[in-house]
Structure formats: C-alpha cells, structure tokens
Amino acid sequence: MSALNAVTLPQLASRLAVPSYDRSKLRAGIVHFGVGGFHRAHQAMYLDRLMNAGKAFDWAICGVGVMPSDAAMKKVMEDQDCLYTLVVKNPDGTREARVIGSIIEYLLAPEDPEAVIEKMASEQTRIVSLTITEGGYNFHHVTGEFDASTPAVAADLAPGAVPSTTFGLVTEAVARRRQRGLPPLTIMSCDNIQGNGDMARRMFTAFARLKDPELGEWMDANISFPNSMVDRITPVTTDEDRASIAKEFGVEDAWPVVCEDFEQWALEDHFTQGRPPFDEAGVQLVEDVEPYELMKLRLLNASHQGQCYFGYLAGYRYAHEVCQDPTFARFLLDYMDREATPTLRPVPGIDLDAYKHKLIARFSNEYVRDTLARLCAESSDRIPKWLVPVIRENLKNDGEIHRSAAIIASWARYAEGVDEQGEQIAVVDRLKDSLMAAAARNREDKLAFIAQREVFGDLVDNERFVEAYTRALDALHQRGARATVEELVAGS
Numbered sequence: 001m002s003a004l005n006a007v008t009l010p011q012l013a014s015r016l017a018v019p020s021y022d023r024s025k026l027r028a029g030i031v032h033f034g035v036g037g038f039h040r041a042h043q044a045m046y047l048d049r050l051m052n053a054g055k056a057f058d059w060a061i062c063g064v065g066v067m068p069s070d071a072a073m074k075k076v077m078e079d080q081d082c083l084y085t086l087v088v089k090n091p092d093g094t095r096e097a098r099v100i101g102s103i104i105e106y107l108l109a110p111e112d113p114e115a116v117i118e119k120m121a122s123e124q125t126r127i128v129s130l131t132i133t134e135g136g137y138n139f140h141h142v143t144g145e146f147d148a149s150t151p152a153v154a155a156d157l158a159p160g161a162v163p164s165t166t167f168g169l170v171t172e173a174v175a176r177r178r179q180r181g182l183p184p185l186t187i188m189s190c191d192n193i194q195g196n197g198d199m200a201r202r203m204f205t206a207f208a209r210l211k212d213p214e215l216g217e218w219m220d221a222n223i224s225f226p227n228s229m230v231d232r233i234t235p236v237t238t239d240e241d242r243a244s245i246a247k248e249f250g251v252e253d254a255w256p257v258v259c260e261d262f263e264q265w266a267l268e269d270h271f272t273q274g275r276p277p278f279d280e281a282g283v284q285l286v287e288d289v290e291p292y293e294l295m296k297l298r299l300l301n302a303s304h305q306g307q308c309y310f311g312y313l314a315g316y317r318y319a320h321e322v323c324q325d326p327t328f329a330r331f332l333l334d335y336m337d338r339e340a341t342p343t344l345r346p347v348p349g350i351d352l353d354a355y356k357h358k359l360i361a362r363f364s365n366e367y368v369r370d371t372l373a374r375l376c377a378e379s380s381d382r383i384p385k386w387l388v389p390v391i392r393e394n395l396k397n398d399g400e401i402h403r404s405a406a407i408i409a410s411w412a413r414y415a416e417g418v419d420e421q422g423e424q425i426a427v428v429d430r431l432k433d434s435l436m437a438a439a440a441r442n443r444e445d446k447l448a449f450i451a452q453r454e455v456f457g458d459l460v461d462n463e464r465f466v467e468a469y470t471r472a473l474d475a476l477h478q479r480g481a482r483a484t485v486e487e488l489v490a491g492s
Contacts (some may be wrong), residue, residue: 003252004099006081012099016249019101021051026104027062029276031120033166034131035063035073038320040100041086041234041259043129043190046281047102058124059276062105064116065130068164070108076255077106081427085245085256089367096261097249113163120173120185126273128173129188130200132166135381135430137193137203143456146206157210167207174223175215186220186271190230192301193385194293197227197268214400226268229292233362235370238318258370262358266292284349291347293427298340300359300377302386303332306403307363308375308412313419313481319370331485332360334492335403343393345361377428379411380435380455381457388456405468406488408456413476415439420480431455443477 002008009018030047032039043061049134050056063082065073076084082103088096109116120128130136138147148154155161156168163169174185187204189196209216215415219482234257240404241258269285279285286292305318310331311322322328336356344352367473391404416439417425430437441448450460452467459465475484 001246001250001252003084004080005116006083006086006386008232008437009099012249012251013225016251017098019048019099021054021057021101023101025125026051026102027058028062028119029059029105029124029126030061030127030128030129031064031116032061033064033066034069034104034133035065035103035134036131037234037237037257037259038230038232039131039190039318040084040103040257042230042232042263042265043131044100044102045086045263046265046278046283047276048098048100051102051121051274053280054340057274059127061103062107064107064109064119064169065167066109066164066169067395068110069351070110073255074106075107075117079102079254082106085249085251085253087241087256087258088261089258089365090261090299091361091365091367093367095170095248095367097245097251099251109169110163113169115127116169117173117176117389120170121176121182123182124183126183127186127188127271127275128170128356129190130166130277131190133378134191134193134197134385135378136166136191138167139199139203141380141394144202145205148207151205157207162467165206167204168211169187170204171208171211171215171219174196176211178215184219184224184272186224186226186273186275188226188228188267188282190228192230192297192382194297195290196293197225197270199384200279201225217412224270224272226270227293228268229264229266229289229291229296231264231296232262233368233370234358235364235368235373258329258368259366260362262362263285264296273490284389286348292350294344295347295350295352295355297386298343298390299336299356301382301388302340302404302407303336303359303363304375305387305411306332306335308372309407309414310481310485312372312376313410313413313427313476314485315419315421317372318366319363319372319375320366320368322372323360324366324473327482327486327489328472329360330489330492331403332363333357334489335407338492339394339404340390342397342399343367343390350412373426373428376414380429380431383408383411384455388459391459391465395465400474401465402468402491405473406464406484408450409469409472409476410481410484411438412473413481414432416442442473465488
C-alpha cells in the first residue's frame with residue numbers, strides 16, 4: 001500500500017495510470033473556486049488529458065476554498081501534493097483509474113485571503129473558473145437580481161472590509177490588475193445554471209458596482225464570461241470508495257473521485273487572454289451554448305428531480321434502482337419527450353432521442369451508486385432553475401405540464417420529512433425550515449408549499465398548474481409514490 005504523493009508517484013505507475021508529464025514544469029494559469037468532486041472529474045481531468053499530450057503546461061490549476069469547511073480539502077491537497085485518483089465506473093462493472101496532476105496548488109481564503117487575491121492578480125493567471133453550486137451566485141430566485149442583503153456579501157461591501165466571499169475576492173483581484181495595467185481576466189462558470197456565464201457577469205458586476213461603480217462598468221466592458229454546459233455524474237466519495245481503491249490499486253488516497261464513463265463540455269469560445277486547447281481534449285467549442293444548456297438542464301438535471309423524490313418515497317435509495325424500474329424509467333422518458341423536449345431549441349450535432357435513452361442508461365449504472373439523497377439536496381436551488389422554466393413555457397404554449405407538476409408535488413411530499421415506510425427524511429436545503437413548515441400543512445392547505453413565491457413565483461395563481469399539482473399531491477397522500485407514477489404513465 002502506498003500513500004499518494006509526489007514521492008510515491010513513480011511506484012504507482014505499475015498499478016494505474018499516472019501523469020506522464022513533469023509536474024515541476026507546470027505553471028498555474030487558472031484559479032478555480034470550488035474544488036469538489038465534479039471539478040476534479042471534469043475540468044481538471046480535461047487539463048490533465050492535455051498535459052499528458054505535452055500541452056497546456058502553463059494552464060495548471062490553483063484551487064481555492066472559501067468556506068471554513070474547505071480546510072479538510074486543503075489538508076488532503078497538501079498531504080498528497082494536490083494529486084488524487086479519478087476512478088471511472090463503467091456500466092459493465094470494470095473500473096479505470098488514473099492519478100490526476102493538473103492541480104498544483106490549493107489556497108484557503110479564510111486562512112489567507114491576501115494570498116488568494118494576489119494569485120488572481122498575478123500576470124500568470126488568465127482564467128478564474130467556478131463550480132460554486134447553483135446557490136453560490138447569490139441571486140433572488142424570483143427577481144433574478146443580486147441579493148446584497150446576504151450577511152457575508154453585506155460584510156464584504158463595507159468600506160475597508162477584508163474580502164471573504166467569492167465576489168469580494170475576485171473583485172479585489174480585478175481592481176488590482178486594473179491598477180497595475182494587467183490584461184483583464186476571463187471568468188468561466190462551470191455550474192448548472194442556464195446562461196451560467198451571463199449569470200456570473202450579472203452577479204459579479206452587480207457586486208462590483210456596489211463596491212465601486214466605475215470598476216463595475218469596467219468589468220462589464222472588459223472581462224469575458226463565457227457560457228458553458230458541463231456534464232458528468234459524480235457521486236459523493238464514500239469510505240467504501242476509498243477502501244476499494246486501496247484494495248484494487250494499492251493506493252491510499254484520502255479523497256479520490258469516482259464518476260461515470262460519460263463526459264461532455266460545451267463551451268463558448270470567448271476568452272480575453274487565450275485558453276488551453278480544450279478542443280483537443282474533447283471539449284465542444286461553440287458560439288452559442290444555450291441549446292446545449294437547455295438540453296442538459298431540462299433533460300438530465302430536471303430528470304434527476306423527477307426520479308429522486310418519487311424514488312425515495314417509494315423506498316429506493318439509489319438512482320440506478322429507480323431507473324432500472326421500467327415504470328419509473330417510462331415516466332422519465334415521458335417527461336422528457338412530452339414536456340421538456342418541446343421547450344428546447346435545435347441542438348447542433350445531437351440526436352435528442354438517442355441522448356434521452358442514453359440518460360436512462362447512465363442513470364441505471366449500478367456501479368456509480370449515485371444516491372437519491374444527493375439528488376434531493378438543495379432542491380430550492382435546483383427546481384426553480386431546471387423545472388419551473390419548463391412549466392412556465394408549457395403553460396404559455398398550452399403544452400403538457402402534469403408530469404412536471406407531479407414532480408413538484410413529490411418534492412412537497414418529500415419535504416414533509418417522513419417517507420412511506422415511516423422513516424425520517426433528512427431534508428438538506430438552505431430553505432429547509434420554511435420548506436418543511438409549508439409541507440407540514442400539505443393536507444390541510446394543499447397550496448401551502450407552492451405558495452412560497454420566493455421559490456415558485458406566481459405559479460400558485462395559475463389554475464391549470466394548481467389543478468395538476470393538487471391532483472398529484474392527493475394521489476401521493478392517498479395511494480403513494482409508486483401508484484402515482486403508475487397513474488401518470490398510464491395517463492400518457
């Protein structure tokens with residue numbers, strides 16, 4: 001057994017793939033906020049692929065954590081010289097492992113914000129990238145405007161404040177670069193938000209305008225915010241994953257990453273100071289990413305919500321269990337075909353029918369073991385961005401909505417906090433208290449859950465939506481999740 005670090009790397013080459021390049025020659029050209037499993041299975045993996053081909057040596061990654069809890073990742077990165085094992089779990093049960101070396105430094109902002117700011121303000125840095133989750137962009141779910149009242153943001157906006165948020169840190173770095181006459185950065189969002197680059201532009205420039213109106217205008221005019229669509233199912237790493245990697249490959253890795261065998265990244269080719277040759281690593285560089293975004297968010301991400309609450313209530317705990325059930329798989333395909341697809345634009349180079357069936361196959365990969373609890377978490381940051389737009393568009397165009405409405409009803413039933421077997425549900429959501437309080441009134445006031453306008457806007461005022469939603473909620477209470485899904489499929 002070998003602990004994973006730079007010293008032991010040569011010893012590991014006989015057991016699994018390791019970087020073929022000299023990591024001492026790498027230079028950080030990218031500062032990345034949010035070094036979680038997805039980033040390490042996706043962007044960092046693409047860069048490692050380029051480096052193994054002898055390219056992009058000046059585009060290595062300096063990771064940044066902004067939360068105190070990120071101290072755990074910092075320790076692992078320091079102990080392992082920023083190396084980690086990426087294990088691809090194939091549908092046939094085989095596993096492919098490689099050590100990724102494209103991250104070369106990790107900084108913890110609460111510990112040393114000045115180091116983070118100066119790293120971004122250095123001439124060598126040309127891209128700041130983000131996987132800060134859907135909730136990290138600090139916008140109001142109904143108005144879409146930047147929320148300056150958030151305590152951490154309000155603190156960063158105070159005169160003379162030492163920045164602690166991503167907004168404050170990046171804005172200060174941009175201000176220093178401008179003062180020093182350095183070229184502007186590219187800020188590249190890799191989060192699951194429609195128009196993620198456009199959203200990043202609105203939120204970062206809104207913060208900057210509040211801090212310094214002139215700087216905000218300069219950022220809007222000079223910094224590039226490319227949109228992107230990213231895709232790879234990456235479940236949370238478990239102790240079982242660590243143990244199996246140690247047993248199979250002889251590697252002691254404190255924080256490996258496991259993922260499915262599928263990967264996709266569509267990225268607008270809008271960069272202020274160049275970019276790595278992403279296209280040579282399999283990235284689709286496009287002029288307009290919106291068709292790809294809508295496809296992924298409304299088919300894959302919304303289908304995750306379509307399976308997780310119904311599945312959990314019915315007694316399943318993993319995504320593959322739900323999607324290997326023909327009734328649930330049929331429900332998801334019906335949602336994708338009849339409700340999501342009519343809201344999409346043509347997607348160049350994509351066979352949508354094949355894509356949808358591939359999604360069911362991906363969800364059914366039992367070796368990935370993606371938990372429904374992960375998919376159910378932080379729903380208030382997901383449903384309004386992924387599913388509510390489908391409902392609104394179909395209401396506008398007289399399209400079908402009853403499956404989408406039923407998914408929201410299944411969320412409302414899940415938020416009651418007890419499944420159909422009487423087991424407690426650990427609801428994880430930033431709005432947990434208000435969601436569960438509303439859900440507790442579901443039986444006496446059927447509109448209590450969807451009356452939360454900060455989540456659903458004015459959907460509660462739409463008679464057609466309310467009728468479909470309450471019908472599904474009644475079915476969930478009276479007959480249960482499986483029977484409700486069976487009725488929805490039969491109704492198709």
